[in-house]
Amino acid sequence: MILVDTNVILDILTDDPKWGEWSFNTLETQQTILAINPIIYAEASIKFDKIEILDQALISFKRLELPYEAGFLAGKAFMNYKRKEGRKTAPLPDFYIGAHASILNISLITRDINRYETYFPKLKLIHP
Numbered sequence: 001m002i003l004v005d006t007n008v009i010l011d012i013l014t015d016d017p018k019w020g021e022w023s024f025n026t027l028e029t030q031q032t033i034l035a036i037n038p039i040i041y042a043e044a045s046i047k048f049d050k051i052e053i054l055d056q057a058l059i060s061f062k063r064l065e066l067p068y069e070a071g072f073l074a075g076k077a078f079m080n081y082k083r084k085e086g087r088k089t090a091p092l093p094d095f096y097i098g099a100h101a102s103i104l105n106i107s108l109i110t111r112d113i114n115r116y117e118t119y120f121p122k123l124k125l126i127h128p
Contacts, residue, residue: 001033002126003101004061005110006043006093009036013047013057019111022128026109034109035062037100039093066100073099077119098123 004027010016011023027034036044036058048054074095081088081095094112098120101108107124110116116123 001035001062001104002030002107002109003064003097003104004034004036004040005097005108005112006040007111008109009040009044009058009061010047011111013044019128023111026126030109033062034060035064035106037064037066037097039066039096039100043093064100064104066096067103070096070099070103073103080119081115095119 007019008023008027011019012027014020016023041054041058041063044058045051045054048057077095077099078086078088078092092115094115098108098116102120102123107126108116109126111128113125113127116125
């Protein structure tokens with residue numbers, strides 16, 4: 001199983017001229033279950049007016065619950081970020097997404113690797 005970051009999903013759903021092809025081809029070549037969590041779902045929802053359309057767009061993704069252990073790890077990663085003079089005041093979705101993949105010991109497909117590499121160094125990333 002692989003967790004798919006929102007940016008990859010939106011690249012495909014919006015036919016992004018720069019990243020759409022890479023994102024589509026990357027998902028197509030995976031030989032495993034592609035998954036999302038409630039945070040990825042929430043981030044993707046901003047591009048849709050109706051939940052039914054969003055659900056149809058995401059029908060091929062397995063929906064995972066977000067375990068409390070991921071929340072704990074996200075909080076620890078966020079505090080590390082703050083110690084390094086991070087400017088955000090609340091744990092960002094990326095911390096939860098990275099923590100979730102880390103807790104499950106699964107890969108993450110993303111284009112946004114900087115924060116994941118820094119705060120989840122053992123996380124296996126699939127990226128351009």
